[in-house]
Amino acid sequence: MKKLIRNVRIVDGGLITPGSLLIEDGKITGVLAPDAVVPDADAFEGDGLYASAGFIDTHTHGAGGADFMDGTTNAYKTACRMHLIHGTTTIIPTTLAASNEEIARSIEAFNEAKEELNRDQYVPGLHLEGPYFAMAMKGGQDPRYIRNPDPAEYRAFVENANGAILRWSIAPELPGAMEMGDYLCANGIIPTIGHTDATYDDVKEAIRHGYTHITHLYSCTSSIIRKGGFRILGVTESAYCFDALTVELIADGCHLPLELIRMIVKCKGVDRIALITDSLRPAGLDVTETTIGSSEYGRSVIIEDGVAKLPDRSAFAGSIATADRLVRTVWKKAGIPLTDTIRMMSENPAKIMHLDDRKGRLLPGKDADVVLFDEDVNVRDVFYMGRRVNA
Numbered sequence: 001m002k003k004l005i006r007n008v009r010i011v012d013g014g015l016i017t018p019g020s021l022l023i024e025d026g027k028i029t030g031v032l033a034p035d036a037v038v039p040d041a042d043a044f045e046g047d048g049l050y051a052s053a054g055f056i057d058t059h060t061h062g063a064g065g066a067d068f069m070d071g072t073t074n075a076y077k078t079a080c081r082m083h084l085i086h087g088t089t090t091i092i093p094t095t096l097a098a099s100n101e102e103i104a105r106s107i108e109a110f111n112e113a114k115e116e117l118n119r120d121q122y123v124p125g126l127h128l129e130g131p132y133f134a135m136a137m138k139g140g141q142d143p144r145y146i147r148n149p150d151p152a153e154y155r156a157f158v159e160n161a162n163g164a165i166l167r168w169s170i171a172p173e174l175p176g177a178m179e180m181g182d183y184l185c186a187n188g189i190i191p192t193i194g195h196t197d198a199t200y201d202d203v204k205e206a207i208r209h210g211y212t213h214i215t216h217l218y219s220c221t222s223s224i225i226r227k228g229g230f231r232i233l234g235v236t237e238s239a240y241c242f243d244a245l246t247v248e249l250i251a252d253g254c255h256l257p258l259e260l261i262r263m264i265v266k267c268k269g270v271d272r273i274a275l276i277t278d279s280l281r282p283a284g285l286d287v288t289e290t291t292i293g294s295s296e297y298g299r300s301v302i303i304e305d306g307v308a309k310l311p312d313r314s315a316f317a318g319s320i321a322t323a324d325r326l327v328r329t330v331w332k333k334a335g336i337p338l339t340d341t342i343r344m345m346s347e348n349p350a351k352i353m354h355l356d357d358r359k360g361r362l363l364p365g366k367d368a369d370v371v372l373f374d375e376d377v378n379v380r381d382v383f384y385m386g387r388r389v390n391a
């Protein structure tokens with residue numbers, strides 16, 4: 001069955017081009033003129049909306065009232081669905097520092113829900129955020145569970161996960177973290193640098209052990225310090241020093257001021273940035289209180305000024321954003337061109353997570369995951385493998 005998404009402004013590969021997308025068997029097979037007519041295709045009128053490759057969120061904890069740490073198939077379905085209707089066609093559910101039982105339960109629930117989740121959205125695997133972090137850089141992570149890497153423990157997670165782990169955020173300066181990087185790479189898992197007090201030298205060494213990406217730059221990443229008068233760079237500055245590193249940004253407009261977003265784009269370069277929501281349970285809802293972590297063992301946080309905060313307001317606990325808000329913030333508020341914004345929301349995360357053989361672009365041969373949105377980034381239609389899934 002052929003489908004034609006007609007008359008859209010295609011935002012892809014750094015360009016905006018009026019056109020139509022021809023789709024066959026879930027794949028894009030042609031990019032045609034806006035007024036193209038294909039007699040044997042089912043036509044969908046795009047009415048001049050923007051069309052981009054589906055958004056890819058590689059770091060989110062939940063949405064729609066559900067947290068992936070709830071450890072139920074329903075939580076996975078609810079949260080993924082809420083992100084889907086806001087344009088996220090590829091999603092990487094993320095866990096938190098918690099007891100081994102809780103993390104294992106979340107992984108198990110994912111494996112149970114996986115087949116059903118993947119009908120309407122691409123959910124290739126999980127991001128384990130912690131528990132091997134620097135205590136001083138815990139942010140919203142629960143200090144009761146923060147610890148050093150334990151080979152017996154992380155090997156058991158990988159062996160029992162049945163291939164479900166896609167990426168793992170670790171503080172590379174911790175004892176055993178380099179060895180863990182090697183182990184993860186050997187098992188096809190991407191080690192990423194997060195909640196960390198590492199220095200420039202630690203980062204340089206981490207790159208040799210497979211760490212290629214920095215988890216939410218400026219949120220719990222170390223900065224420059226002075227030791228005996230000499231300055232030592234932290235992870236934040238090292239991000240700019242090493243082209244081998246990519247970074248992700250919580251671009252909800254709260255975690256990073258707009259001028260900092262502009263500075264990062266200017267200095268790091270559009271090519272090496274992915275936008276993430278790092279969203280908590282209330283994303284997509286209008287509430288003032290929520291829980292970070294599981295409904296059973298999590299801790300309560302407050303929501304004000306459009307962001308989740310620890311109750312003492314000492315730090316942010318995560319965002320309440322969906323991907324459309326990230327696009328709106330970066331494009332409309334920070335003033336980054338829409339073409340670059342979409343590269344950071346679709347194309348780059350696909351590359352960083354090694355999903356770019358099928359995802360992240362609107363080119364013939366790629367999966368027909370398409371988001372249609374208007375001038376204010378209101379998501380109007382979402383297609384997954386050529387099928388409209390937001391109805």
Ligand SMILES: [Zn+2]
Pocket residue numbers: 059061094129278
């Ligand atoms: Zn997170």
